[in-house]
Amino acid sequence: MEKLLEIKNLKTYFYTDEGIVKAVDDVSLKINKGETMCIVGESGCGKSITAMSILRLIPNPPGRIEGGEIVFEGRDLLKLSEEEVRSIRGNEISMIFQEPMTSLNPVFTIGNQIIEAIMLHQNLSKKAAVEKAVEVLKLVGIPRADEIINAYPHELSGGMRQRVMIAMAMVCNPKLLIADEPTTALDVTIQAQILDLMRKLKEDTKTSIMLITHDLGVVAEMADYISVMYSGKIVEEAKVLELFKNPLHPYTSGLLASKPQIHIDKEKLYAIPGQVPSSFDLPKGCYFYPRCERAMDICEQCAPKLKQIHDGHYVACHLYGGEENE
Amino acid sequence: MKQYITRRLLEMIPVLIGISILIFAIFQLAPGDPVSTMVDPKASAAAKAKLREQMHLNEPMLVQYKYWATDILKGNWGESFYFKQPVKKVINSYIWNSFYLSLASFLLSAALSIPIGVLSATRQYSKFDYIFTVFALIGISMPSFFFGLLLIKWFAVDIKLFPVSGMTVPGSTATGFALFQDVMHHMTLPLVVLTLGSLAGLMRYTRSSMLEVIRQDYIRTARAKGLREKVVIYKHGLRNALIPVVTIFGMSLPGLFSGAIITEQIFNWPGIGPIGLQAVNTRDYTLLMGINMLLAALTLLGNLIADITYALVDPRIRFK
Amino acid sequence: MEIVRENRIEQKKEKILGPWQLAWIRLKRNRLAMVGLYVLIFMVSISILGPIISPYKMETIDLANISAPPSIAHPLGTDEVGRDILTRVMYAGRISLSVGIVAVFISVVIGSMIGAVSGYYSGIIDAIIMRIVDIFMCFPFLPLLLMIAAVMSDYKINPDYRIYVVMLIIGILSWPGLARIIRGQILSLREQEFIQAAEALGLRDRRKIFRHLLPNTFGSIIVSSTLGVGNAILTESVLSFLGLGVTPPTPSWGNMVNAVTDAYVFQFHPWRWMPPGICIFITVMAINLLGDGLRDAFDSKLKR
Numbered sequence: 001m002e003k004l005l006e007i008k009n010l011k012t013y014f015y016t017d018e019g020i021v022k023a024v025d026d027v028s029l030k031i032n033k034g035e036t037m038c039i040v041g042e043s044g045c046g047k048s049i050t051a052m053s054i055l056r057l058i059p060n061p062p063g064r065i066e067g068g069e070i071v072f073e074g075r076d077l078l079k080l081s082e083e084e085v086r087s088i089r090g091n092e093i094s095m096i097f098q099e100p101m102t103s104l105n106p107v108f109t110i111g112n113q114i115i116e117a118i119m120l121h122q123n124l125s126k127k128a129a130v131e132k133a134v135e136v137l138k139l140v141g142i143p144r145a146d147e148i149i150n151a152y153p154h155e156l157s158g159g160m161r162q163r164v165m166i167a168m169a170m171v172c173n174p175k176l177l178i179a180d181e182p183t184t185a186l187d188v189t190i191q192a193q194i195l196d197l198m199r200k201l202k203e204d205t206k207t208s209i210m211l212i213t214h215d216l217g218v219v220a221e222m223a224d225y226i227s228v229m230y231s232g233k234i235v236e237e238a239k240v241l242e243l244f245k246n247p248l249h250p251y252t253s254g255l256l257a258s259k260p261q262i263h264i265d266k267e268k269l270y271a272i273p274g275q276v277p278s279s280f281d282l283p284k285g286c287y288f289y290p291r292c293e294r295a296m297d298i299c300e301q302c303a304p305k306l307k308q309i310h311d312g313h314y315v316a317c318h319l320y321g322g323e324e325n326e
Numbered sequence: 327m328k329q330y331i332t333r334r335l336l337e338m339i340p341v342l343i344g345i346s347i348l349i350f351a352i353f354q355l356a357p358g359d360p361v362s363t364m365v366d367p368k369a370s371a372a373a374k375a376k377l378r379e380q381m382h383l384n385e386p387m388l389v390q391y392k393y394w395a396t397d398i399l400k401g402n403w404g405e406s407f408y409f410k411q412p413v414k415k416v417i418n419s420y421i422w423n424s425f426y427l428s429l430a431s432f433l434l435s436a437a438l439s440i441p442i443g444v445l446s447a448t449r450q451y452s453k454f455d456y457i458f459t460v461f462a463l464i465g466i467s468m469p470s471f472f473f474g475l476l477l478i479k480w481f482a483v484d485i486k487l488f489p490v491s492g493m494t495v496p497g498s499t500a501t502g503f504a505l506f507q508d509v510m511h512h513m514t515l516p517l518v519v520l521t522l523g524s525l526a527g528l529m530r531y532t533r534s535s536m537l538e539v540i541r542q543d544y545i546r547t548a549r550a551k552g553l554r555e556k557v558v559i560y561k562h563g564l565r566n567a568l569i570p571v572v573t574i575f576g577m578s579l580p581g582l583f584s585g586a587i588i589t590e591q592i593f594n595w596p597g598i599g600p601i602g603l604q605a606v607n608t609r610d611y612t613l614l615m616g617i618n619m620l621l622a623a624l625t626l627l628g629n630l631i632a633d634i635t636y637a638l639v640d641p642r643i644r645f646k
Numbered sequence: 647m648e649i650v651r652e653n654r655i656e657q658k659k660e661k662i663l664g665p666w667q668l669a670w671i672r673l674k675r676n677r678l679a680m681v682g683l684y685v686l687i688f689m690v691s692i693s694i695l696g697p698i699i700s701p702y703k704m705e706t707i708d709l710a711n712i713s714a715p716p717s718i719a720h721p722l723g724t725d726e727v728g729r730d731i732l733t734r735v736m737y738a739g740r741i742s743l744s745v746g747i748v749a750v751f752i753s754v755v756i757g758s759m760i761g762a763v764s765g766y767y768s769g770i771i772d773a774i775i776m777r778i779v780d781i782f783m784c785f786p787f788l789p790l791l792l793m794i795a796a797v798m799s800d801y802k803i804n805p806d807y808r809i810y811v812v813m814l815i816i817g818i819l820s821w822p823g824l825a826r827i828i829r830g831q832i833l834s835l836r837e838q839e840f841i842q843a844a845e846a847l848g849l850r851d852r853r854k855i856f857r858h859l860l861p862n863t864f865g866s867i868i869v870s871s872t873l874g875v876g877n878a879i880l881t882e883s884v885l886s887f888l889g890l891g892v893t894p895p896t897p898s899w900g901n902m903v904n905a906v907t908d909a910y911v912f913q914f915h916p917w918r919w920m921p922p923g924i925c926i927f928i929t930v931m932a933i934n935l936l937g938d939g940l941r942d943a944f945d946s947k948l949k950r
Contacts, residue, residue, distance in 0.1 A: 089552035472923035
């Protein structure tokens with residue numbers, strides 16, 4: 001399959017009062033054309049920061065991208081000028097966020113905000129842009145699109161607003177859609193609708209999706225490929241079926257075990273012991289070592305590297321041998 | 327919208343009643359017999375008694391309040407004991423001078439504070455931000471009477487660049503542009519004092535409002551769309567940041583009539599300030615009560631205007 | 647094995663700083679705020695210690711030096727009866743600072759109690775209290791203050807006690823703003839789990855309000871009372887300048903500036919009125935710098 005985006009050794013650090021936070025620490029991953037890639041992890045593990053880094057939306061100060069490459073269709077996004085990055089944002093790569101309630105500007109109409117994106121990236125007349133906005137709103141399943149276009153965000157429900165966000169993101173036919181926890185803030189039934197919509201759009205437009213979530217249910221439904229992140233590092237990556245069937249990293253197994261299952265009668269839901277380590281006070285060796293049930297002495301001493309175990313299944317854990325991933 | 331305004335107007339009534347009770351109560355606290363300060367000390371006991379009767383001073387407090395409040399409502403604000411003129415007339419002949427001065431200062435500080443506030447916010451912790459933070463704090467911390475005195479000493483007494491006091495050259499009969507020029511010349515120093523005071527607050531307010539807004543998710547959305555930073559800040563950011571600022575402007579409208587008491591006094595500007603202070607010194611209570619009632623009503627009106635403008639600029643309110 | 651693992655998790659407990667320590671650390675890093683703090687400490691200590699060290703008393707009259715310009719014997723000169731200006735400025739500092747502090751103390755006590763009660767009970771009590779606050783807030787502050795000060799001065803109070811009246815007036819007129827802030831915070835705190843836990847424990851209202859709710863608003867109380875002291879000093883100086891506040895012979899910075907009513911003094915004896923004016927400015931500026939820094943230090947959203 002053809003690569004669309006490849007991140008190599010990305011480092012994004014935040015400089016705070018309490019010290020340096022290595023929010024993204026040497027992360028490499030890739031997204032193929034037409035594929036959905038999921039990044040899974042607990043909150044604060046750096047998955048959103050990775051996504052924001054792609055569009056260079058890290059607020060500076062306090063954040064800064066300190067190293068690595070983000071190659072999109074042969075160009076390193078980190079080396080582009082601000083002007084060039086802007087022509088990619090919302091056009092070739094667009095993004096939707098977790099909070100539909102606050103992600104739309106409350107003082108402008110829905111139409112105004114969509115048309116703004118169209119006029120920015122496409123050479124269309126105002127009238128054509130309005131038509132296009134109505135069309136894309138219909139596409140994301142908004143009823144009475146020609147009325148809603150004049151509505152203000154507060155007049156819509158959370159689910160509708162997220163549809164508007166998706167419409168706004170899809171209006172310029174992006175090659176990559178980054179969705180940062182797009183369903184977390186929504187009701188369960190609405191979640192399913194939004195996921196369906198995203199799947200349908202992906203089928204229709206062949207857009208690649210980078211989906212960020214902590215919800216393994218969403219992953220199972222959407223993903224082709226999964227990367228598991230922990231404390232700013234990728235600890236495991238594999239195709240979706242392989243990972244669910246055969247999780248290698250103790251953290252991944254823990255995540256899967258802590259997912260409630262209807263058919264299995266368990267007394268108590270499994271929980272990974274301990275807490276995500278503080279970003280200022282990371283363990284010397286493997287970051288997961290303090291919580292790991294299968295920890296060994298070596299885990300305390302040195303951090304494991306990401307290694308290929310089977311075909312296309314990578315893991316960063318001392319439990320496994322295998323060849324090192326360059 | 328109509329409903330909203332009606333409701334707000336109805337809500338104002340109890341507040342206005344409360345204010346009038348408070349004003350009335352304060353003056354009831356004043357010691358001494360109002361009659362003896364009003365008439366010639368040599369007036370006969372009978373004349374005094376008659377006046378007491380006329381002023382309902384023998385009635386219980388509550389009845390007195392009722393008489394006073396009805397008079398105020400009827401527009402009968404009494405006579406100033408110092409000016410020997412109806413209170414309404416006295417206020418009317420001075421309040422507009424206050425208004426011109428305050429309006430000029432208001433416009434000037436609005437025009438300066440918004441751009442400075444926005445720039446300070448978008449360059450938080452920069453040198454620009456530091457300089458204006460300190461400048462704003464100077465403005466807030468400087469006692470206006472002292473600043474006014476310093477300006478008079480340096481620019482009017484020492485180098486004689488501006489007149490020491492007043493609104494026009496004494497005895498001037500100038501009209502038209504010459505009058506305007508004369509007034510502007512007299513207005514410069516008080517304008518500087520007033521503007522320094524209000525500019526500082528508005529600037530800080532715009533800055534913090536803007537800082538709050540640029541942390542919002544929709545600003546991130548606007549950036550993710552690929553908009554230029556200028557469009558992000560000045561279209562998406564400023565439009566939201568101005569919502570609370572507009573409210574502050576509305577609230578400062580009544581200040582246009584009352585905010586300059588001290589400055590007017592220092593520069594002897596013939597406005598409501600020196601008149602009010604004179605009324606304080608001569609214990610001209612009818613005039614004082616009138617001025618205070620008017621100012622309180624204007625404040626309420628200003629709050630209402632603030633609420634309405636708020637509703638006009640924020641679509642979330644409009645439809646509620 | 648189990649035990650070892652438990653220990654491992656235990657050891658990794660991070661050092662947690664209390665909100666006060668965190669605020670202090672942030673404040674220390676704010677250079678402007680620290681300048682404000684040092685200047686304020688300086689002004690307070692010369693006001694307290696200065697008059698003790700000074701060779702003159704507040705009312706010492708030096709007939710040989712009447713209206714004398716600054717000299718070695720009188721660093722800031724003397725006034726029209728030969729009193730040392732520097733000594734009087736330092737005495738005035740005691741007066742002005744204590745008026746500021748006491749007035750704010752009064753307004754904090756009233757404001758936080760009323761705000762807390764209003765926020766805690768909500769409903770009808772809240773509605774009534776907030777209407778009263780509205781009434782106070784609708785008054786243009788200065789005209790109301792002048793009016794009350796005028797009425798009060800009709801009582802021919804002994805000048806030595808005037809200062810207490812001034813404290814009381816300023817304190818009583820400035821509580822509504824704080825009450826509103828505290829009420830807002832209590833309203834949102836009440837929804838949080840820890841107070842629902844207190845509810846479940848069956849604690850008495852008084853205990854809930856004063857032990858669990860109010861302490862959580864100390865940050866805003868400290869910020870607004872710091873800034874409040876600055877404002878109270880400014881207000882006192884205006885009143886005293888106009889002759890409605892602290893009256894001579896008790897010196898205050900405001901009534902010392904009042905020397906300018908003599909046009910000759912205004913033009914030719916600037917040492918008589920500039921030093922107290924500058925003292926007001928410097929003190930209030932220092933307080934505002936500190937208050938601004940405190941606000942940033944307590945605002946967790948402003949993490950840098």
